Amino acid sequence: MALAVRTASWWARLRGPCPAAAPRGSAARLPAGLVGCRRHYSSRDKEKIDMSTYPVESIRNFSIIAHVDHGKSTLADRLLEITGTIAKTDRNKQVLDKLQVERERGITVKAQSASLFYNREGVNYLLNLIDTPGHVDFNYEVSRSLSACQGVILVVDANEGIQAQTVANFYLAFEAQLAIIPVINKIDLKHSDPERVEKQIEKLFDIPVNECIRISAKHGINIEKVLEKVIEKIPPPQFKTTDPLKALVFDSTFDHYRGVIANVALFGGEIQKGHKIVSAHTNKRYEVNEVGILTPNEQPTHKLYAGQVGYLIAGMKEVTEAQIGDTLFMYKQPVEPLPGFKSAKPMVFAGMYPVDQTEYNNLKSALERLTLNDSSVTVHRDSSLALGAGWRLGFLGLLHMEVFNQRLEQEYNMSVILTAPTVPYKAVLSSAKLIKEYGKSEITIINPAQFPDKHLVSEYLEPTVLGTIVTPQEYIGKIIVLCQDRRAVQKDMLYIDEHRVMLKYLFPLNEIVVDFYDALKSLSSGYASFDYEDGGYQAADLIKMDILLNGNPVEELATITHNDKAYATGKFLCERLKDAIPRQLFEIAIQAAIGKKIIARETLKAYRKNVVAKCYGGDITRRMKLLKRQAEGKRLMRKIGNVEVPRDAFIRVLKRQSDK
Numbered sequence: 001m002a003l004a005v006r007t008a009s010w011w012a013r014l015r016g017p018c019p020a021a022a023p024r025g026s027a028a029r030l031p032a033g034l035v036g037c038r039r040h041y042s043s044r045d046k047e048k049i050d051m052s053t054y055p056v057e058s059i060r061n062f063s064i065i066a067h068v069d070h071g072k073s074t075l076a077d078r079l080l081e082i083t084g085t086i087a088k089t090d091r092n093k094q095v096l097d098k099l100q101v102e103r104e105r106g107i108t109v110k111a112q113s114a115s116l117f118y119n120r121e122g123v124n125y126l127l128n129l130i131d132t133p134g135h136v137d138f139n140y141e142v143s144r145s146l147s148a149c150q151g152v153i154l155v156v157d158a159n160e161g162i163q164a165q166t167v168a169n170f171y172l173a174f175e176a177q178l179a180i181i182p183v184i185n186k187i188d189l190k191h192s193d194p195e196r197v198e199k200q201i202e203k204l205f206d207i208p209v210n211e212c213i214r215i216s217a218k219h220g221i222n223i224e225k226v227l228e229k230v231i232e233k234i235p236p237p238q239f240k241t242t243d244p245l246k247a248l249v250f251d252s253t254f255d256h257y258r259g260v261i262a263n264v265a266l267f268g269g270e271i272q273k274g275h276k277i278v279s280a281h282t283n284k285r286y287e288v289n290e291v292g293i294l295t296p297n298e299q300p301t302h303k304l305y306a307g308q309v310g311y312l313i314a315g316m317k318e319v320t321e322a323q324i325g326d327t328l329f330m331y332k333q334p335v336e337p338l339p340g341f342k343s344a345k346p347m348v349f350a351g352m353y354p355v356d357q358t359e360y361n362n363l364k365s366a367l368e369r370l371t372l373n374d375s376s377v378t379v380h381r382d383s384s385l386a387l388g389a390g391w392r393l394g395f396l397g398l399l400h401m402e403v404f405n406q407r408l409e410q411e412y413n414m415s416v417i418l419t420a421p422t423v424p425y426k427a428v429l430s431s432a433k434l435i436k437e438y439g440k441s442e443i444t445i446i447n448p449a450q451f452p453d454k455h456l457v458s459e460y461l462e463p464t465v466l467g468t469i470v471t472p473q474e475y476i477g478k479i480i481v482l483c484q485d486r487r488a489v490q491k492d493m494l495y496i497d498e499h500r501v502m503l504k505y506l507f508p509l510n511e512i513v514v515d516f517y518d519a520l521k522s523l524s525s526g527y528a529s530f531d532y533e534d535g536g537y538q539a540a541d542l543i544k545m546d547i548l549l550n551g552n553p554v555e556e557l558a559t560i561t562h563n564d565k566a567y568a569t570g571k572f573l574c575e576r577l578k579d580a581i582p583r584q585l586f587e588i589a590i591q592a593a594i595g596k597k598i599i600a601r602e603t604l605k606a607y608r609k610n611v612v613a614k615c616y617g618g619d620i621t622r623r624m625k626l627l628k629r630q631a632e633g634k635r636l637m638r639k640i641g642n643v644e645v646p647r648d649a650f651i652r653v654l655k656r657q658s659d660k
Contacts, residue, residue, distance in 0.1 A: 049293070049301045054126040056241070056307040060234045061265070063130040063145045065173060066155035067163035067529060068107060071185040074217040075155060075226075076114070076131040082223050083116040083127070085295055107133065111145040111251065113263060113309055114296035120231055127230060128309040132169075140376040140396060143172055144324065148250050148265035148309055151179035151234030153226065158184045158192035158214070162200045162496060164468045164531035170205055179234045182207050183226060188216040200496050237307035245269030245277070245330040247312075248338050252322040254369045258289075260316035261298075264328065265309045267338060272303040276331035277314060281323045285331055286314035324375040345534060346378050346394025347463070348513050349446050350401055351419035353390030359414070360389055366412035367391065370404070377404060382447070384556055387417060392446060395421075398513060423509045425560055426461040426537055427452050448558040451544040460542040462562070463509040464535035466491070469520070470502050471528035478523045479503065486511035487562070506535055510562070545570055545599075547577065548591040566592075570600035578602040 064072045081088045116127040130145040132138075146152070152173045156166055173180055182201050184194045198209045213229060215222040251263040271277070275288045292300040293310040304310045316322050327337040354363045371377050378394035395401040398421060408414045425445045429435050434456055442461075445451055467488070471479055473495075483490070483505050492504035507516075512532070520528050545566055547557035557577075561569045570592025577590045581604060588604040609630070612623050 049299060051126075051293070051301045051303055051305055051308060054124065054305075054308070056239060056305075057236050058123060059126045059128070059236050059307045060151070060230055061128045061130075061149045061237060061307070061309060062151045062153060062230055062234050063111075063132050063142075063149045063173075064153045064155060065132055065142060065146075065169040066185075067157070067160075067165040067169075070155050070157040070160070070163075070166070071217045072131055072155055075153070075183070075185065075215070075223075076129060078217050078220050078223045079116060079127075079129060079227065080114060080296070082220070082227065083118045085114060085116050111141040112296065113145075113148075113251075113294050115293040115299075115309065116295075118227055118231075120228065125231055126308065127227070130309075138396070138400065139168065139172075142169060144250050146172060146176050146178060148248065149178060150237055151181065151230070153181045153183050153230070155183050155185050156197055156201065158186045158194045158197055159189050160527075161193075161197045161500060162204060162470065163529035164470045164502075165529065167204065167468060167470075167502070168531045168533070180205075180207065181226070181229050181233055182212045184212055184214045185217050187214045188219055188221065196497060196499075200500075204496060239266065239268050239306035241268075241270050241306045243268035243306065244333045244335050245271055245275075245328070246335045246338065247271065247277075247328040249322060249324055249326045249328065251373075252324060253373050258313050260318075260322040260372070261311055261313055262316070262322050262328075263294075263309070263311050264304075266304055266306050268306050268335075269330065270303050270305045271312065277328045278331050278334070279321065279323075280327040280329065280337040282321055282326075284321065286316060289313045289315055322372065345396075346376075347397055347423065347465070347509060347534075348395045348401060348421045349392055349424060350395070350421045351382055351384065351387070351390055351417075352393050352405075353384065353387040353417045353419075355415045355417060357388045363414050363416065366408060366414050370407060370412065374404065374407075376400070380446075387419075387556075390417075394424075398517075421513055422446070422448075422560070423463055423513055425451075425463070425542060427457045428459050428461065429456060430458040431456040445560065448544055448560050449555060451558075451560055459539050461537040462540040462542060464538050465507050465509050465512065465532040466535040467505045467507045467512065467530060467532040468502060469505070469528055469530055470496070470500060471524050472499055473501050475524040475528060476501055476503075479520065479528065482516075482519060482523060483507070486516060487564070507532070508538075508540065508562070543594050546593045547573060548589070548593055548598075549577075549581075550589055551591075553593075566594060567599050574600045574602040578604055583607055 064076055066072045077086075080086045111130055111132045113128060113130045116129055118125045118127055128148075130149065132142045132145050152169075154166070154170060154173070156162060170180070182205070184197050184201075186192055187194055194212075194214050198212050201207050201212060202209050213222060213225050215226060217223070245266070246268040247264040247266050249262045249264055253261050253263075255261055271288060271291055273288055273290060276285060277288060278285050290300055290313040291304050291310060292298055292312075293304075293308070298311060301310065304312070312328075325338075327335070329335045352363075352367075354360050367379060371379060376396055377400075380392045380394075381389075382392040383389045393401075393404075395404065401418070401421060405416065405418055408416060427443055427445060429438070429441050429443065429452065434452065435441050443450075443452075469479060469483075480490075480503075483503075486507060488505040488507045488511070490503070490505055492502075494502045496502055517530055520530055541563040542560055543563050543566060545559050545561055546553045548554070557573065559569065559573070574590045574592055581588065581590070583604060583606065585607050587606045590602045590604060591598050592600040612626055615623050615626070
């Protein structure tokens with residue numbers, strides 16, 4: 001009792017009344033300083049909403065899609081304000097962007113959902129909004145979000161017009177047969193030209209000019225029209241509450257206290273606390289602890305009904321139990337599983353290793369939890385003689401890789417070594433022995449150590465992408481030269497209007513994976529935009545390049561490259577190694593070799609004592625004798641000396657080349 005009194009008085013001095021001292025069920029809120037203290041306050045204490053008052057006919061599920069920085073998150077903020085979901089203040093910026101990395105970079109990385117309540121002509125509507133990322137690397141998030149929707153708002157910048165990702169997102173929605181509402185944003189800008197953008201939309205997407213809505217999300221102009229158009233044009237979901245439960249898991253997060261929180265879209269039936277459900281993927285049974293909607297914070301409800309989007313907590317403690325794309329159904333009422341999602345195809349691979357091997361298990365746990373939230377990352381165990389035990393991770397692009405690494409550091413406090421990105425190659429085997437060993441005639445090569453010799457292979461294949469570039473016409477010449485330097489083949493060229501051109505090229509993925517986007521932005525003064533999709537594999541003249549130190553190959557530094565780029569790559573690696581390896585008492589030859597042929601070399605000079613310092617005159621033969629004896633000693637030392645490449649030198653050579 002004395003302890004409780006002391007605690008209450010301490011709270012009163014520090015923050016106000018102690019939540020522990022408040023009567024159970026009262027409206028005492030946890031002070032801002034102790035948000036993580038869930039013993040005192042949880043979502044269970046909130047008043048539950050009755051979702052049965054929103055029949056299927058009054059539900060609209062929609063996403064906001066657009067190119068990067070065209071105002072998706074700002075429009076989402078205004079929609080949340082106008083429907084009274086959040087209070088209207090000047091601080092409402094990127095409300096749905098909850099991750100630290102999103103706020104720092106000003107981009108959306110994770111698709112976030114929110115339920116809005118809107119009254120129109122006396123009818124209460126439930127609008128389920130999903131804000132999606134705009135960058136090509138997070139296309140998988142967009143396609144997942146569209147599976148829970150019946151329509152989209154396509155936002156286009158009135159100043160920049162249609163960009164590469166606008167085209168890609170339009171076709172994603174078009175192929176999913178969703179209703180599309182075109183919205184032209186930023187009409188308040190000085191140089192905006194909505195008439196030109198309307199003509200672009202009509203020419204490229206065949207949407208009449210009179211269907212476009214001109215808005216300013218920043219100043220809240222015409223936002224009501226967008227909501228009215230959503231209700232008029234987007235159809236309600238065609239699902240029934242009387243059907244058996246069928247829930248699609250389209251996203252999930254991990255909570256240290258409550259386990260896995262699954263975001264679900266109900267394609268039939270209803271669900272409430274106490275229901276026993278089964279996962280179609282794992283066949284495990286769970287009891288539902290809590291259901292609710294996101295407004296955008298978690299808001300518990302009594303039930304969720306068919307056509308609604310919300311979250312559920314069912315005591316899933318392992319991160320592997322909530323597979324994105326899984327179907328949940330009622331125990332003893334099995335249903336045909338939903339098709340789920342086509343698994344994301346990684347385009348870029350990189351090795352990830354803990355800075356200190358004692359942190360291996362902590363990093364493993366962090367990776368498992370983060371890949372639950374970002375299921376597009378593929379993880380395979382790997383080990384390196386230089387860097388120890390680690391993983392080879394597959395990402396959808398370079399920005400995806402950087403954001404994933406940043407989230408590891410910020411959310412899990414993990415410091416890692418990330419190696420330079422590579423792409424997956426293929427080899428068509430001609431050797432019957434190898435075909436029998438692998439059990440197939442075509443193998444995928446992720447690590448250069450697995451690269452088979454040329455005489456065992458009929459052909460090598462490299463991944464390609466079909467790239468779309470939208471640019472002002474004055475930069476066409478420079479961009480075509482850049483694409484030709486990257487071994488790209490032009491497929492199409494279309495004038496969107498008198499100022500903008502859309503180019504389509506088939507690129508080898510290896511040529512665009514590191515710095516193509518930066519080079520494109522630099523050449524076009526930031527005006528060109530780039531988007532790509534998988535283009536399959538094509539035959540290529542690939543070779544494995546080894547790095548030799550005094551004639552001995554260093555397995556960790558071997559790379560796969562195209563024959564045309566071998567010299568430039570070899571020279572760069574040799575120069576980088578020369579800067580990274582500490583000098584020895586003997587000379588070190590750093591060489592890049594293809595088979596037996598040396599294509600590049602750098603020499604790391606030896607430390608040498610000034611042996612002629614004591615000669616202060618006399619015959620020249622005395623000097624020559626001393627220098628000759630020193631040279632013989634250095635030669636002998638080079639024969640018996642081993643070049644030990646220190647770990648930090650490996651890290652400097654293998655890691656991302658951003659510090660060039």
